[in-house]
Amino acid sequence: MNAYVERVIEETKKKNADQPEFLQTVTEVLTSIAPVVDAHPEYEANALLERIVEPERQIMFRVAWTDDEGKPHVNRGYRIQFNGALGPYKGGLRFHPTVNLSILKFLGFEQIFKNSLTTLPIGGAKGGSDFDPHGKSDAEIMRFCQAFMTELQRHIGPSTDVPAGDIGVGGREIGYLFGQYRRIRDSWDNGVLTGKPLTYGGSLIRPEATGYGVLYYAQQVFAHENDDIKGKTFALSGYGNVAWGAAKKIAELGGKVVTISGHNGYVYDPEGIVTEEKINYLLEMRASKNANIRMYAEKFGCEFHEGEKPWGVKVDVAIPCAAQNEIGMKEAEQLVANGTKYYFEGANMPATNEAIEYLQSHGVIVGPAKAVNAGGVAVSALEMSQNSERLSWTSEEVDAKLYNIMKSIHDASAASAEEYGLGYDLVKGANIAGFQKVADAMMSQGLF
Numbered sequence: 001m002n003a004y005v006e007r008v009i010e011e012t013k014k015k016n017a018d019q020p021e022f023l024q025t026v027t028e029v030l031t032s033i034a035p036v037v038d039a040h041p042e043y044e045a046n047a048l049l050e051r052i053v054e055p056e057r058q059i060m061f062r063v064a065w066t067d068d069e070g071k072p073h074v075n076r077g078y079r080i081q082f083n084g085a086l087g088p089y090k091g092g093l094r095f096h097p098t099v100n101l102s103i104l105k106f107l108g109f110e111q112i113f114k115n116s117l118t119t120l121p122i123g124g125a126k127g128g129s130d131f132d133p134h135g136k137s138d139a140e141i142m143r144f145c146q147a148f149m150t151e152l153q154r155h156i157g158p159s160t161d162v163p164a165g166d167i168g169v170g171g172r173e174i175g176y177l178f179g180q181y182r183r184i185r186d187s188w189d190n191g192v193l194t195g196k197p198l199t200y201g202g203s204l205i206r207p208e209a210t211g212y213g214v215l216y217y218a219q220q221v222f223a224h225e226n227d228d229i230k231g232k233t234f235a236l237s238g239y240g241n242v243a244w245g246a247a248k249k250i251a252e253l254g255g256k257v258v259t260i261s262g263h264n265g266y267v268y269d270p271e272g273i274v275t276e277e278k279i280n281y282l283l284e285m286r287a288s289k290n291a292n293i294r295m296y297a298e299k300f301g302c303e304f305h306e307g308e309k310p311w312g313v314k315v316d317v318a319i320p321c322a323a324q325n326e327i328g329m330k331e332a333e334q335l336v337a338n339g340t341k342y343y344f345e346g347a348n349m350p351a352t353n354e355a356i357e358y359l360q361s362h363g364v365i366v367g368p369a370k371a372v373n374a375g376g377v378a379v380s381a382l383e384m385s386q387n388s389e390r391l392s393w394t395s396e397e398v399d400a401k402l403y404n405i406m407k408s409i410h411d412a413s414a415a416s417a418e419e420y421g422l423g424y425d426l427v428k429g430a431n432i433a434g435f436q437k438v439a440d441a442m443m444s445q446g447l448f
Contacts, residue, residue, distance in 0.1 A: 002034040008049040019102035021324060021349070025109050026053055028353050032431035035420040040439075046447050048439060055108065057081040058101075059155055063129055065147040067140050077148050079127035079155055079163075082108035085441040088159055089125035090115055090377060090384075092166030095144075095173065097132045104128060106324070107166075107348055111377070113434030114370040117409045120381040125161055127152070133168045135289070145176035153181050158191035158387070164380045165195040167240075167323075171202070191387035194380035203383035204395040206376075209402060211245020213375015214319060214346045215253060216406035217367055221342065224414070224424065225365070230254030233272075233315040235340075237261040238322035239293060242346045242373065244282045246319055247273050259310035261322065262293030266310040268303040269296075314338040320350035327351035329358060336362040345369035356427060371409050371430040378405045 012026050030049065037043055059079040066072050078101065081089045091111040094104070104126045112124030129148060133141055155161060165174055174195045181192060196202035205212065215229070222229055232255045236243045239260045247257045256272035260282070273279060278300060285295050297304035311318060311331040318340050320326055324347065327335075332355035335343065343359055344367040345351070351359075359366055379402055386392055393401075410426070416436070417429030 001031065002037050004044040004049065005030050005034045005037055008053065011050070012053050016102075016105075019105060021102045021106035022109065024325075024353060025106045025349060028356075029109070029113065029431050029435070032428040033435045035422075036432055036436060036439075042443070043439065046443070048442060048447060051442065051447055052083065052112075052435075052438070053109070055080050055082045055105065056084060057155075058105075059127075060101075061151040063131065063144065063148050063151070065140070065144045068137055075129050075131045075144070077127070077129045077151060078104050079152060079161070080104045080108040080125060081155070081161055082124045082126070083112045083438060083442075084123035085438050085445060086116060087121035087123050088157075089161035090122035090164070090381065091125040091127070092164045093169045093173075093177075094126070094128035094166040095131045095133050095168030096128070097130050099128045099130045103324075110348060110370050112438060113431060114374045115377055115381075116434040116437045117371055117412065117430060118374050118378045118381060118405055119408060120378065120405075122162075122377070122381050122384075125163070126166075127163060128166065128169070131168075133173070138172070141173065142176045145173055146180040149177045149180035150184065152177075153184050156181075156192055158189050158384070162191065162380075162384060163193055164377070169195075170241075171195065171197050191384050194383040196383070198392075201383070201387050203379055203386055203398055204393070205398040205402060206379050206383060207241055208245035208248060209379035210242045210346065210373050210376035211247070211321070212249050212399070213378065213402060213406045214242070214246050214321075214344055214367075214372050215249040216375065216403045217372050217410050218317070218342065218344050219253075220407055220410035221344075221365055221367060221426070228254075232256070232317055233258055234317045234319060235259040235310045235313050235315040236346075237266070237310055237320045237326060237350075238347065239282050239296070240286060240321065242321040242376075243319075244279065244286075246321060246346055247279050247282065251275075251279065255317070258315060259313050260293065260296065261310050262291075265293060265304055265306040265308055267293055267297045268305065268310070268313060269300060270302070311335055312338070315340055317342040317344065319344050319346045321346035322350065323347060324349045325352055327355050329355055331355065332358045335359065336364065340364060343367065344372045346373050348373065360425070360427070365424075366427055368427045368430050370434060371413055371426065374409055375402055375406055378402060 413429035
């Protein structure tokens, strides 16, 4: 490994010893870009890597709100503005009890390079709270969002930082957040948040964008391999927006999704989640106050495997769409043993570094998260463009732009890997392509 890269990784580990998720992504990215660093000694001379692993700004704040019984609660709010070299900070807000500094720094660091790959002018950020929206009433969620935005509004704006949704933050929450922003700022800055409903500046295709983008990227890989999605079987985890959008597009392209999963197990549907009724039921199930993956199995009479993950099912393609590190060595070995040829990451960092290395070493083609799931943030950036122009594009226009962005991400990743003699390594290629653009911008701007 490049000595400079190794030193920065070790220094980062010492400074952030209690942040395993952040250290995981820093190690993965910096190890991948070693050939670029070898070719650019000026990076070490200017401490570029030390700068890029340190957020430009970390904001943590108290969020006090009152439940329907009048009882006060206090949560933590965060916004990690990681790197703004390419444009205003851009990245989602996550409301989930597992949210902490390590999770948000890992997501924000990944977001830098993901956003760079889209070729759109956006920097990298992430934020959220350890608030749990499950089981809360609409009124409680509204009061929490209003309290959260009362502080966050000081730090964001259409040309400064543009948050979006993530786990626990959908159109309802974005609406409550925007309403409070508008109330305080007395300004119609609807470009300050993305993922909005269509009635006040949202974009068509945004709910489907991440899942659609996964398949548009996959199409390029299949074309490279002289293969076809039609007739292939797919294992998906999760049943949120990413899995829903991916299932829609897979069915449209002639593939068959046979698994989805939740926190309590997975469903195996050998007939495939291919009908409009089944795909739409994912939305209905998610909207239920008592959402549970078992509901799908009961409705459509298929197998439910309690407490298990879907990666032992024999399929052609695996697409994790849930949370980080759901695939370790055990799951990677299952995928290889079952002959799975393609693995595309719809979720953020869903596998350990060791699992990815194992998959690649056994001939599985790996599409990494920062490339594969960039469709969501890409359409968010297109939403920003529409807001700036005070107009709305048709779904066909947005979809065509999304397809072209995902194709360019694949092509740039493949070209970068080829340039550095790495063959068709889409993991290292994505890291190199994303990093190079940010590094060039930072050097040009004086590395403040």
